[in-house]
Amino acid sequence: MAHPKVLGALALAALVTAAPAPAGAEGAAARERQARQALERSRELADLLARVGARYRAFRAFRVSFEQSFVSSAFGADEVETGTIHVQRPRRMLWIYDAPPGRRGVFDGSDWWLVEPEERQVTRHAAGESDLVVDLLTGRLDPGQAFAIDEDEDRLPADGGLRRLRLVPREPRDDLDAVLLTLDVPRLDLREVAVIDPLGSRWVYRFGPPEPVDPLPDSAFTVEIPAGWSIVRM
Secondary structure, eight states: OOOHHHHHHHHHHHHTTTSOOOTTHHHHHHHHHHHHHHHHHHHHHHHHHHHHHHHHHTOSEEEEEEEEEEEETTTEEOOOEEEEEEEETTTEEEEEESSSTTOEEEEOSSEEEEEEGGGTEEEEEEOOSOOHHHHHHTTOOOHHHHEEEEEOOTTOOSSSSEEEEEEEESSOOSSOSEEEEEEETTTTEEEEEEEEOTTSOEEEEEEOOOEEOOOOOGGGGOOOOOTTOEEEEO
16 A cells, blocks of 8 residues: 555645646655655565575575676776685585685685685684675575665666666665676576775676586585694684
8 A cells, every 4th residue: 555645745746737836846746756766666676686586595506607806996906716606505605716726715604714725824704694795696685674776777788688786785884885786687697796895995796697506515615724724713
């Protein structure tokens, strides 16, 4: 059912169509119309993202190719890294990098581990209950709770079935200004995620289409630290 304020605005618009509108009435009606359109667009985009999430949740296990880069607002683009991600329900991930050899990232459901053989180092980072990239690839993101959603068409091709969504935190955050999601609408695939911090720097992740695979053994998501390696906790 429509909100009473919306119904009231519609009734007022109907009453004044045959007579000159009082000063400001047309502007108020236009603002009310724009607000309704924005709400409808937000709901439509949230529904689209929910359908993408449902597609990814349908896989028990899958893999995607990835390309990640960091673009600093002060120093420009950093080196591009590539590899393959194995995603396994309910919430585990294994990132295997093409280079350097043996480098991998492991998310065991609660912590991130970055294994760097060339540095003889393992970095451990507690992710908490929510991690944006994990939640997106496992179909667990509920954007309506934490983000306002709109469409961002800047530099996006007009064809190809791609749409870009801009997610802005409803509450100000020190670490996050916005998230841009590029979706392949016909396939319901997540193609790109750009995480933008308040200074304008961004982490950019590009993904290939998900490919179903057999689940990996539990040992694939366990990190054993060799003797003599250093451990960095964040």
